[in-house]
Amino acid sequence: MQHDKVLILDFGSQYTQLIARRVRELNIYSEIHPFNKIPSNIEDYKAVILSGSPFSVRGEEALHPDLSQIRGKKPLLAVCYGAQYLAHFSGGEVAPSNTREYGRANLSFIQKGESFFSYINDGSQVWMSHSDTIKHLPKNAVLLASTHDVKNAAYRIEGEPTYAIQFHPEVYHSTDGKKLLENFLVTIADIKQDWTPDSFVEETVEAIQAKVGHDKVVLGLSGGVDSTVAAVLLNKAIGENLYCIFVNNGLLRKNEFESVLNQYEGMGLNVKGVDASKRFLDALAGIEDPEKKRKAIGNAFIEVFDDEAHKIEDVKWLAQGTIYPDVIESVSATGGPSATIKSHHNVGGLPDFMKLKIVEPLRAIFKDEVRRVGATLGIDPELLGRHPFPGPGLGIRILGDITAEKVRILQEVDAIFINGLKEWGLYDKVWQAGAMLLPVNSVGVMGDERTYEKCVALRAVESTDGMTADWVNLPYEFLQKTSNDIINKVKGVNRVVYDISSKPPATIEWE
Ligand code: XMP
Numbered sequence: 001m002q003h004d005k006v007l008i009l010d011f012g013s014q015y016t017q018l019i020a021r022r023v024r025e026l027n028i029y030s031e032i033h034p035f036n037k038i039p040s041n042i043e044d045y046k047a048v049i050l051s052g053s054p055f056s057v058r059g060e061e062a063l064h065p066d067l068s069q070i071r072g073k074k075p076l077l078a079v080c081y082g083a084q085y086l087a088h089f090s091g092g093e094v095a096p097s098n099t100r101e102y103g104r105a106n107l108s109f110i111q112k113g114e115s116f117f118s119y120i121n122d123g124s125q126v127w128m129s130h131s132d133t134i135k136h137l138p139k140n141a142v143l144l145a146s147t148h149d150v151k152n153a154a155y156r157i158e159g160e161p162t163y164a165i166q167f168h169p170e171v172y173h174s175t176d177g178k179k180l181l182e183n184f185l186v187t188i189a190d191i192k193q194d195w196t197p198d199s200f201v202e203e204t205v206e207a208i209q210a211k212v213g214h215d216k217v218v219l220g221l222s223g224g225v226d227s228t229v230a231a232v233l234l235n236k237a238i239g240e241n242l243y244c245i246f247v248n249n250g251l252l253r254k255n256e257f258e259s260v261l262n263q264y265e266g267m268g269l270n271v272k273g274v275d276a277s278k279r280f281l282d283a284l285a286g287i288e289d290p291e292k293k294r295k296a297i298g299n300a301f302i303e304v305f306d307d308e309a310h311k312i313e314d315v316k317w318l319a320q321g322t323i324y325p326d327v328i329e330s331v332s333a334t335g336g337p338s339a340t341i342k343s344h345h346n347v348g349g350l351p352d353f354m355k356l357k358i359v360e361p362l363r364a365i366f367k368d369e370v371r372r373v374g375a376t377l378g379i380d381p382e383l384l385g386r387h388p389f390p391g392p393g394l395g396i397r398i399l400g401d402i403t404a405e406k407v408r409i410l411q412e413v414d415a416i417f418i419n420g421l422k423e424w425g426l427y428d429k430v431w432q433a434g435a436m437l438l439p440v441n442s443v444g445v446m447g448d449e450r451t452y453e454k455c456v457a458l459r460a461v462e463s464t465d466g467m468t469a470d471w472v473n474l475p476y477e478f479l480q481k482t483s484n485d486i487i488n489k490v491k492g493v494n495r496v497v498y499d500i501s502s503k504p505p506a507t508i509e510w511e
Pocket of ligand 1: 294
């Protein structure tokens with residue numbers, strides 16, 4: 001089934017991915033491409049949205065794509081920089097703004113009865129974030145709306161399905177932003193809203209079958225959301241030809257290996273659990289430097305996975321849980337309009353399993369969509385709601401060198417903290433939580449005895465993508481109970497602290 005597609009041309013705005021997500025929330029498929037790489041199959045896209053940008057259209061470095069294949073030929077919505085770009089290069093004038101144009105503003109309609117504003121009330125709140133302003137509109141422009149500080153807040157071009165807005169409809173503070181996108185995409189561009197998690201599953205299963213045929217596929221499961229959803233999708237498509245490998249690196253949470261393995265087997269997946277704890281701990285012995293630890297863990301994983309993949313006769317494909325943010329070509333906001341791609345693809349010199357052909361069933365969707373697809377596939381909501389957990393596991397939460405005893409201590413502490421969050425109904429309010437074992441001993445007193453034992457730090461953060469984060473204001477009563485439980489139950493720990501640093505400048509993990 002062919003879905004109508006929307007092209008989002010990225011000029012480097014921090015909000016570009018949000019535009020794509022808002023469009024997709026309307027059950028319309030959207031793709032992000034760099035402003036200077038308009039896809040050659042442009043006729044396959046039913047509408048185009050121009051994103052905002054940290055650049056100025058007046059600057060020498062102004063991003064200046066050729067829109068002749070798009071402008072006037074298909075519905076076009078220009079947001080922020082996009083609106084200024086249209087104005088500047090079509091006979092209008094853009095200048096630095098005199099008043100502050102950052103934050104909330106209210107629309108005042110100039111034209112009544114515009115389908116662009118259907119079911120949106122005069123006075124609707126919008127979010128502004130720009131330092132240039134459109135002084136004069138371009139040729140043939142019809143002013144649609146103003147705000148208190150911005151005269152040319154929304155306009156369209158007479159005789160063309162071209163609309164431009166100075167504010168950001170993709171940001172939640174624009175209260176009717178989603179409705180406005182719907183008006184543009186559904187009413188003006190006549191796009192069908194048929195891209196749903198169900199249709200994604202159906203089409204992806206068909207696509208995997210067509211691509212992989214009767215070949216065998218190997219996939220590394222981590223217990224996390226992406227690899228699990230990828231595995232269940234592949235399992236639906238190719239059944240027993242999917243071979244999953246779940247490696248215990250000895251740095252997982254308490255009982256995680258057994259419980260996740262049980263859960264996977266209950267889901268009908270063909271999973272081989274490989275307990276390689278000793279191999280990882282041996283490889284880590286005596287290493288204190290965080291990056292060297294990461295490397296040792298990464299190398300050990302590759303060795304173990306490669307050994308296991310070789311045991312599967314005639315395997316042809318490697319499946320990965322790569323998601324859309326990993327493959328979007330990004331427009332650099334600082335180093336000029338350069339483009340970089342994070343590549344998950346195999347190159348020479350890599351282990352044998354990485355030379356397999358690659359299948360990535362989730363590479364078109366965002367994390368929140370992976371969860372929705374997982375729900376459609378009937379995956380346990382508890383598994384889909386799990387906090388992110390780093391690949392190197394507790395290895396980067398034990399500061400300094402790693403020993404089996406330190407892992408045991410941290411597993412106990414972490415389990416008390418995480419189970420406590422669940423019991424107190426706090427787990428789902430936190431984006432990620434965990435405990436760090438610090439490389440310091442401090443003095444304490446237990447009964448009549450002096451102790452000289454380990455200190456642990458608890459960390460719980462709110463975030464949307466891990467790029468920025470803030471510490472969570474957990475109730476004092478909860479922290480008090482958790483601290484007591486840890487000190488009373490975990491031998492070797494006599495002090496608990498709570499990390500109240502935001503990211504930036506701190507990071508989420510301590511290493
Ligand atoms: P930081 O500590 O950089 O963490 O603020 C941001 C997010 O990334 C996770 N993280 C990792 N994940 N391998 C991973 O798979 C790593 O080496 C790694 N380091 C950090 C971290 O848990 C958080 O979600």
